[in-house]
Amino acid sequence: MQTIKKYVEANTQRFLDELVELLRFPSVSADPKYKGDVQKAAEYVAQKLRDAGADNVEICPTAGHPIVYGEKIIDPAKPTVLVYGHYDVQPPDPLELWETPPFEPTIRDGKIFARGACDDKGQFYMHVKAFELMQATDTLACNIKFMIEGEEEVGSDNLGIFVKANKQRLAADVVLISDTAMISLETPSLETGLRGLSYLEVEVTGPNRDLHSGVYGGAVANPITILAKMIASLHDENNHITIPGFYDDVVELDAAEREALNAAPFDESEYKSDLGIKALWGEKGYTTIERTGIRPTLELNGIWGGYIGEGAKTVLPSKAQAKISMRLVPNQDSDKITKLFTDHFKRIAPEYISVKVTPHHGGQPAVTPTDSTAYRAAEKAIEEAFGKKPIPTRGGGSIPIVSLFENELGLKTVLMGFGLDSDNLHSPNEKYDIANYLKGIETIPLFHKYFAELSQQ
Amino acid sequence: MQTIKKYVEANTQRFLDELVELLRFPSVSADPKYKGDVQKAAEYVAQKLRDAGADNVEICPTAGHPIVYGEKIIDPAKPTVLVYGHYDVQPPDPLELWETPPFEPTIRDGKIFARGACDDKGQFYMHVKAFELMQATDTLACNIKFMIEGEEEVGSDNLGIFVKANKQRLAADVVLISDTAMISLETPSLETGLRGLSYLEVEVTGPNRDLHSGVYGGAVANPITILAKMIASLHDENNHITIPGFYDDVVELDAAEREALNAAPFDESEYKSDLGIKALWGEKGYTTIERTGIRPTLELNGIWGGYIGEGAKTVLPSKAQAKISMRLVPNQDSDKITKLFTDHFKRIAPEYISVKVTPHHGGQPAVTPTDSTAYRAAEKAIEEAFGKKPIPTRGGGSIPIVSLFENELGLKTVLMGFGLDSDNLHSPNEKYDIANYLKGIETIPLFHKYFAELSQQ
Numbered sequence: 001m002q003t004i005k006k007y008v009e010a011n012t013q014r015f016l017d018e019l020v021e022l023l024r025f026p027s028v029s030a031d032p033k034y035k036g037d038v039q040k041a042a043e044y045v046a047q048k049l050r051d052a053g054a055d056n057v058e059i060c061p062t063a064g065h066p067i068v069y070g071e072k073i074i075d076p077a078k079p080t081v082l083v084y085g086h087y088d089v090q091p092p093d094p095l096e097l098w099e100t101p102p103f104e105p106t107i108r109d110g111k112i113f114a115r116g117a118c119d120d121k122g123q124f125y126m127h128v129k130a131f132e133l134m135q136a137t138d139t140l141a142c143n144i145k146f147m148i149e150g151e152e153e154v155g156s157d158n159l160g161i162f163v164k165a166n167k168q169r170l171a172a173d174v175v176l177i178s179d180t181a182m183i184s185l186e187t188p189s190l191e192t193g194l195r196g197l198s199y200l201e202v203e204v205t206g207p208n209r210d211l212h213s214g215v216y217g218g219a220v221a222n223p224i225t226i227l228a229k230m231i232a233s234l235h236d237e238n239n240h241i242t243i244p245g246f247y248d249d250v251v252e253l254d255a256a257e258r259e260a261l262n263a264a265p266f267d268e269s270e271y272k273s274d275l276g277i278k279a280l281w282g283e284k285g286y287t288t289i290e291r292t293g294i295r296p297t298l299e300l301n302g303i304w305g306g307y308i309g310e311g312a313k314t315v316l317p318s319k320a321q322a323k324i325s326m327r328l329v330p331n332q333d334s335d336k337i338t339k340l341f342t343d344h345f346k347r348i349a350p351e352y353i354s355v356k357v358t359p360h361h362g363g364q365p366a367v368t369p370t371d372s373t374a375y376r377a378a379e380k381a382i383e384e385a386f387g388k389k390p391i392p393t394r395g396g397g398s399i400p401i402v403s404l405f406e407n408e409l410g411l412k413t414v415l416m417g418f419g420l421d422s423d424n425l426h427s428p429n430e431k432y433d434i435a436n437y438l439k440g441i442e443t444i445p446l447f448h449k450y451f452a453e454l455s456q457q
Numbered sequence: 458m459q460t461i462k463k464y465v466e467a468n469t470q471r472f473l474d475e476l477v478e479l480l481r482f483p484s485v486s487a488d489p490k491y492k493g494d495v496q497k498a499a500e501y502v503a504q505k506l507r508d509a510g511a512d513n514v515e516i517c518p519t520a521g522h523p524i525v526y527g528e529k530i531i532d533p534a535k536p537t538v539l540v541y542g543h544y545d546v547q548p549p550d551p552l553e554l555w556e557t558p559p560f561e562p563t564i565r566d567g568k569i570f571a572r573g574a575c576d577d578k579g580q581f582y583m584h585v586k587a588f589e590l591m592q593a594t595d596t597l598a599c600n601i602k603f604m605i606e607g608e609e610e611v612g613s614d615n616l617g618i619f620v621k622a623n624k625q626r627l628a629a630d631v632v633l634i635s636d637t638a639m640i641s642l643e644t645p646s647l648e649t650g651l652r653g654l655s656y657l658e659v660e661v662t663g664p665n666r667d668l669h670s671g672v673y674g675g676a677v678a679n680p681i682t683i684l685a686k687m688i689a690s691l692h693d694e695n696n697h698i699t700i701p702g703f704y705d706d707v708v709e710l711d712a713a714e715r716e717a718l719n720a721a722p723f724d725e726s727e728y729k730s731d732l733g734i735k736a737l738w739g740e741k742g743y744t745t746i747e748r749t750g751i752r753p754t755l756e757l758n759g760i761w762g763g764y765i766g767e768g769a770k771t772v773l774p775s776k777a778q779a780k781i782s783m784r785l786v787p788n789q790d791s792d793k794i795t796k797l798f799t800d801h802f803k804r805i806a807p808e809y810i811s812v813k814v815t816p817h818h819g820g821q822p823a824v825t826p827t828d829s830t831a832y833r834a835a836e837k838a839i840e841e842a843f844g845k846k847p848i849p850t851r852g853g854g855s856i857p858i859v860s861l862f863e864n865e866l867g868l869k870t871v872l873m874g875f876g877l878d879s880d881n882l883h884s885p886n887e888k889y890d891i892a893n894y895l896k897g898i899e900t901i902p903l904f905h906k907y908f909a910e911l912s913q914q
Contacts, residue, residue, distance in 0.1 A: 030768035091770055097666070154768055181672070195671060199769045208733030209554070210884040214652060214784055214854030215638070218754035219745045221738035224779070225692065225757050231682060232689035276665030279808040281678035288676045297675035300682050301772050306759035307780060311487035311611055312656045312817040313548055314782055314855075315758050315883050322681070323764060325771055327671055351736040360769040397671030398771075426772050427667040 001384060004442050007133045012438065015129050016112070018048065019437065022087070022121050023105040023114040029065055029088035029154045038065045038150050041087045045128070045148050046070070052132035054146065062158035065150030069169070072131070073143045079455040080143040081448060082172035082411065083131075084401065085124020085179065086152035089116035090426045097428035111431040118423040122432035123178040123440065124148055126418065130444035139445060141452035145172055152179075155199070155361025156401050163408045173455065174374040175405045176447065178440060180395050180417030185435060187265055188382045190375070190390040191415040193293070196328030196365035197398040198338040199301075202345060203321045203356040204230070210306075211316040221352030223320040224305045230348055231322065234298055238284035241298045241326075243344045246337065251330045253294055262289055264391050274422065293394030296337075297327045323360075327398060334362030334400075363400015366413070373454045374414045380454075381446035382416075385439060397425075416447065458841060461899050464590045469895065472586050473569070475505065476894070479544070479578050480562040480571040486522055486545035486611045495522045495607050498544045502585075502605050503527070509589035511603065519615035522607030526626070529588070530600045536912040537600040538905060539629035539868065541858065542581020542636065543609035546573035547883045554885035568888040575880040579889035580635040580897065581605055583875065587901035596902060598909035602629055609636075612656070612818025613858050620865045630912065631831040632862045633904065635897060637852050637874030642892060644722055645839045646848040647832070648872040652753070653785030653822035654855040655795040659802060660778045660813040661687070667763075668773040678809030680777040681762045687805055688779065691755055695741035698755045698783075700801045703794065708787045710751055719746055721848050731879065750851035753794075754784045780817075784855060791819030791857075820857015823870070830911045831871045837911075838903035839873075842896060854882075873904065 008015070025041035028034040042059050045068045050057045054070035065088060073080075092102035092115045100106040105114035112122065127146070134140040147170065149159050163170060183189045206223040207216070236242050253261070266289055272280065282291040291297070305320030307313035328337055342357045349355040369375060370392055382390045395415070402413045418440035424430045465472070482498035485491040499516050502525045507514045511527035522545060530537075549559035549572045557563040562571035569579065584603070591597040604627065606616050620627060640646045663680040664673070693699050710718070723746055729737065739748040748754070762777030764770035783794055799814045806812040826832060827849055839847045852872070862868045875897035881887045 030770065031766065091764070091766060091768075093764065093766065093770075094667070153770075197671075197771070199771070206734060209881065209886070210551070211732070212854060212882040212884065213754075213756040213758060213782060214654075214852075215749065215878055215882065216732075217756040217784055217853065218748040218752060219737055219739045220732060220734065221736075222757050224760050225688060228685040228688035228757070228760075231685035235682065275668070275673075275677060277663060277677065277809060279678075280676055281809045282676045291675040292672065295675055297670075299670040299674040299771075299773055300679050300685070300763065301670060301770060302763035302765045302774070303681045303685075303777065304761045304765040306757065307548070307550065308759045308761040308778075309488070309548060309550065311548075312780065312782070313487065313550075313610075313758060313883065314654070314656070314756075316756055317759070320760065321765075323769065325670060325769070327674055352734060352738045395671075397669060421672055424666065425669040425672065426770060427669070429666070 003137050003139065004133065004445055007137055008438055008441055015441065016434065019112065019122055019125050020105045022125060023116055024103055026103045027088050027150065028091050029151050030091050038088060042066045042068050042150055045087050048128050049146055052128055053135040054131070060162065062162060064158045067150065067159065067162050068148040069146065071145040072140065074140050075143065078142055079452055080145060080172040081451065082145045082147060082170060082175045083127045084175055084177045085127065085148045086120045086150065087124070087148050088150040088153050089121070090119070090153050094428060099429055110435060111433050113429055113431045115430055117430050117432035118419040119425045119430065120152065120179045122437055123418060126178060126437060126440035127444055129441045133441065134445050134448065141448045145170065157361065159401055160404055163404060167409060170409055172411060174451065175411045175413040177399065177413055177415055178417050179399055180397065180415045181419040181421050181423065182417055183264065183391065183393070184420065185386070185439060188386045188388055188390040189264070189393045190378055190382065191395040191417060192370055192392045193367040193394040194365065194402055194415065195398050196332060196334050196363050197325060197400060198328065198334050198341065198362045199325040199360040200338065200341060201321065201323050201358045201360060203319060204353050205319050206353045207318050210318050213314045213316040217316050220316060222316050223353055224317060226350060226353050227305065227320040227322060230345065231300060233348060239282055241296070243340050245340050246296070249331045249333065250296060258290065261293060261394060262287055264289060264393055294329055296329050296332060299325055301325050328365045330365045330367050332365060334364050338362055363398050364403035366402040366406070368413055368415060372412055374412060374451060377447055377451035377454050378414045378416050380450045381443050384446050385443040460594050460596065461590065461902055464594055465895055465898055472898065473891065476569065476579055476582050477562045479582060480573055481560055483560045484545050484607065485548050486608050487548050495545060499523045499525050499607055502544050505585050506603055509585055510592040517619065519619060521615045524607065524616065524619050525605040526603065528602040529597065531597055532600070535599050536909055537602060537629040538908065539602045539604060539627060539632045540584045541632055541634045542584065542605045543577045543607065544605050545607040545610050546578070547576070547610050551885060556886055567892060568890050570886055570888045572887050574887050574889035575876040576882045576887065577609065577636045579894055580875060583635060583894060583897035584901055586898045590898065591902050591905065598905045602627065614818065616858055617861055620861060624866060627866055629868060631908065632868045632870040634856065634870055634872055635874050636856055637854065637872045638876040638878050638880065639874055640721060640848065640850070641877065642843070642896060644848065645843040645845055646721070646850045647835055647839065648852040648874060649827055649849045650824040650851040651822065651859055651872065652853055652855050653789060653791050653820050654782060654857060655785065655791050655798065655819045656782040656817040657795065657798060658778065658780050658815045658817060660776060661810050662776050663810045664775050667775050670771045670773040674773050677773060679773050680810055681774060683807060683810050684762065684777040684779060687802065688757060690805060696739055698753070700797050702797050703753070706788045706790065707753060715747065718750065718851060719744055721746060721850055749853035751786055753786050753789060756782055758782055784853065785822045787822045787824050789822060791821050795819055820855050821860035823859040825870055825872060829869055831869060831908060834904050834908035834911050835871045835873050837907040838900050841903050842900040
C-alpha cells in the first residue's frame with residue numbers, strides 16, 4: 001500500500017493532466033458530426049495503453065466506432081482480469097446550462113468538470129494509470145486485458161459482434177468495470193446488480209400536414225394532446241406501469257433482502273434538497289432505494305412536437321414524438337418488454353391518429369454474485385484502501401454489456417465504481433472528484449493483488 | 458364591371474409580379490433575426506401605395522415593427538373605408554416540408570406557393586391593386602385609408618397604441634379586411650364571426666438539473682410525464698374542456714341558428730381524405746362546422762422537453778414546456794379565460810413539480826352584423842362578381858383587432874376574405890390561388906361602389 005501511495009503522490013499532476021487531455025475530445029458517439037473526434041479519442045487511449053506498457057495494442061474497427069484493445073500477459077498460469085470501459089460520452093446538451101464548456105475540462109473545488117469526467121473517461125482511465133503503476137513498480141499480479149469501446153452511450157451495437165468474434169483473445173477469469181457509483185468516500189459501496197434497458201421512440205401522426213389551429217382546431221385530433229393522453233395512461237394512480245404483463249417476470253425480493261438493501265444510509269431531506277424538489281415520487285409500496293434499484297421504471301427522456309421556437313405560432317401540428325426508456329430488473333427480458341410496450345402503445349392508439357414505435361437499443365438486467373472470488377477481492381481491496389468494508393448496493397443504471405460478457409464469455413463482472421450519484425452523469429456540469437479518481441487508482445492494484453491471491457487458494 | 462374586368466385582364470401579369478416581389482421578403486415578425494426584412498417589406502408596401510396614388514403615405518414606427526399608413530380623400534362628404542391588413546408572416550418551420558422554399562414564390566397549377574401567399578400578403582395586396590384600378594379608371598367611390606401592420610402574427614401588441622393615438626386620422630365608416638377564407642369560388646361566403654384567442658406558454662420544472670434516468674428514474678417525478686398528465690386532464694372523455702368556468706360566458710346558438718350554420722356545404726369524407734385522417738375528433742354534441750366556428754377550443758401548439766436530438770439519451774429532464782392556445786367565442790373574454798387557465802393549471806400541478814404560466818397574447822371574439830350597410834354592400838359586390846349570393850359563415854380563426862376597432866374607433870368590420878381553408882395557412886406549402894387573387898381585385902371596387910350607394914340611401 002505504501003508503494004502504491006508513493007507512486008500516486010509522485011504522479012498526481014500528470015495523472016490529472018492526462019485525464020484532462022482525454023476529456024478534451026468531444027467523443028459524442030450519438031452524433032455523426034463527432035465521428036472524427038471519437039476516432040481521435042480512441043487513438044489517444046491506444047497510445048496511453050502503449051505508453052503504460054501494454055502489448056498488442058490495436059484500434060479495432062467496427063461498423064460504428066472502434067474498440068481499443070491492449071493486453072499484458074505476464075504468466076498464462078496467473079488469473080486474467082478483463083477491464084472494460086468506454087471512451088465515448090453522452091451529448092452535452094443543453095449547452096447553455098454548463099458553467100464551463102463541456103469539452104474544456106475545468107478544475108473547481110477539487111473536482112474536474114467536463115462531459116465524460118465520471119462517465120466513463122475518468123473511471124476507465126484509472127485502470128490505465130493503475131496498470132502503469134503496477135508495471136512501473138513491478139507489482140502486476142494478474143494478466144490484464146483492456147477492451148475500451150466507443151459506443152456504450154448508443155447501445156454498444158457492435159460490441160457483441162466483436163466479443164463473439166474474439167472469444168479467444170478476450171478469455172479471462174473476471175470482467176472488471178468502473179462505470180458506476182459508490183455512496184461516498186466515507187461509505188464505500190459495491191454494486192451487485194444493474195437494471196436492464198428498453199429504449200424506444202414513438203411518433204404519433206394526426207393530419208398529413210401542419211394545420212392552422214383556428215381553422216381546424218376542435219375538429220381534428222391534435223397529436224400532442226393524443227400523445228399526452230397516451231403517455232399519461234402509462235402510469236396508474238399508484239405510479240405502477242400499466243402495460244399488461246410488464247411485471248410478470250420481475251423477481252420480488254424477500255423481506256430480509258429488502259431490509260438489507262434499505263440499510264444503506266439515505267437521507268431523504270438531503271436528497272430532496274440536492275435536487276430542489278418538494279416531494280418524492282414513485283411506485284406505491286416501495287422506498288426510494290427500492291424504486292431506483294430493484295423496481296422497473298418507465299421514463300420519458302424527450303418529447304417534441306409543433307412550434308417550439310420563440311413567440312407564438314397557432315399551429316395544430318401533424319406529428320408529436322417522444323423518447324421513452326424502461327429500466328428492467330431480474331428476470332425481465334429487454335426484447336420481451338420492448339415488444340410488450342410496442343403492442344400496448346399501438347393498442348391504446350385512438351383511431352384519430354397513427355402510431356409508429358421504433359426500438360432504439362436495449363440491455364438485459366444483471367445481478368453479480370457476492371460470494372465469488374472476484375467480489376471478495378474487490379471487497380478486500382476497498383476495505384484496505386478506504387479502511388471500511390463496502391456496502392453491497394443495487395444500481396439503478398444499466399450496463400447492458402454485463403449480460404453479454406456472461407452469455408458470450410462465461411464471465412462474471414465486478415462493478416467497482418468510484419463515481420458519486422451527484423456527479424451529474426448525462427447532465428450539464430458532469431464532474432468527477434479528484435479524490436475519487438486518485439482513490440480509484442490506489443484501489444485497483446489492490447484488487448489485482450487480492451484476486452491473484454484468492455484465486456490460488 | 459366591364460371596366461374592372463378589362464383593367465384586371467390588361468394588368469394580370471404585373472399584379473402577379475408585384476405580389477411575387479412582396480412575397481420574397483421573409484417578414485417573419487416572431488423572429489428578431491428577420492427585423493431588417495420586416496422593415497424592407499414595410500417599405501415595399503409604402504412604395505406601392507404611393508405608386509397607386511395614395512397620399513400621406515407613412516411608415517409609422519412602433520415599439521415593434523412599423524405600421525404602413527396611406528390614404529386618398531376624394532370628398533369628405535363621401536363614406537370612408539379603412540382597409541386593414543398585415544405584411545408580416547408566420548415562421549416557415551418546418552422548412553423541410555416545403556416543396557419549394559417559402560420565400561422563393563413559385564407558381565404551380567395556377568397557385569402561388571410562398572409563406573404569406575394567402576395570409577395575408579396576397580389578400581391585403583388585392584386592396585392595393587383594387588385601389589390602383591379605381592384611381593386609374595377614375596371610379597373611386599369612397600374615401601380610402603390603408604393601415605397595414607407588421608405584428609399580426611405576434612399578437613398586434615403595438616397596434617392598439619397606434620389606433621388610440623390616431624383616432625382622428627383613422628376616422629372611417631367601416632373597416633374592410635381580407636384575411637379570412639371563403640368556401641370556394643363556386644360557393645362564395647362571408648365570415649360573420651371570428652373566434653378570440655388566449656395564447657399561453659407553460660413550463661413544468663421538476664429537479665433543478667437534468668438527471669440520469671437510471672440513477673434517479675422511478676424516484677423523482679419526470680416533468681414530461683407530469684406535463685403529459687396535466688395536458689391529458691384538460692379535455693374530458695367527451696372532449697369538453699375541464700377548466701372550471703371555461704364555458705360560463707359562451708353564447709349558445711338556438712336551433713334555427715345552428716341549422717342555418719350547418720346548411721353550408723360540408724363533405725366529411727372529402728375533409729378527412731384531404732387531411733389523411735381516418736376519424737374526426739371533437740366536442741361531443743357538435744358538428745365539425747360548429748366545432749370550428751361557434752365552440753371554443755383548447756389546442757396544444759407545441760411541446761418540448763428532454764433530449765430531442767438523434768439517437769438515445771437516458772435523461773430525466775429538469776423541465777418540460779408547452780405552448781397552448783384557446784379559441785374563444787362570444788361572449789368569452791380573453792383576459793378572463795387566460796386567468797381561468799392559469800389558476801386551473803397551477804391548481805392541478807402536483808407537489809412534485811413547480812409550474813410557470815406565461816401569457817403570450819390574446820384577442821376577443823367578435824361577431825359582425827349581417828344587417829349593416831357594409832355587410833349588404835359586400836353581399837352585393839360578391840353577388841355581382843361571383844354570380845351568387847354569399848353564404849354567411851362563422852370563422853374558426855382569430856383577428857383580435859376586430860374588437861379593437863370596435864372599441865377604439867366605434868367601427869364595425871366586414872370580413873371579405875378570398876382565401877380557401879386548403880391554403881395551408883401557418884403550414885408548409887402555403888398557397889393562394891391566382892383565380893382567387895384576381896377575383897378579389899375585381900370584387901373590391903364593387904364593394905366601394907355599393908357601399909357609397911347604400912350609404913346615401
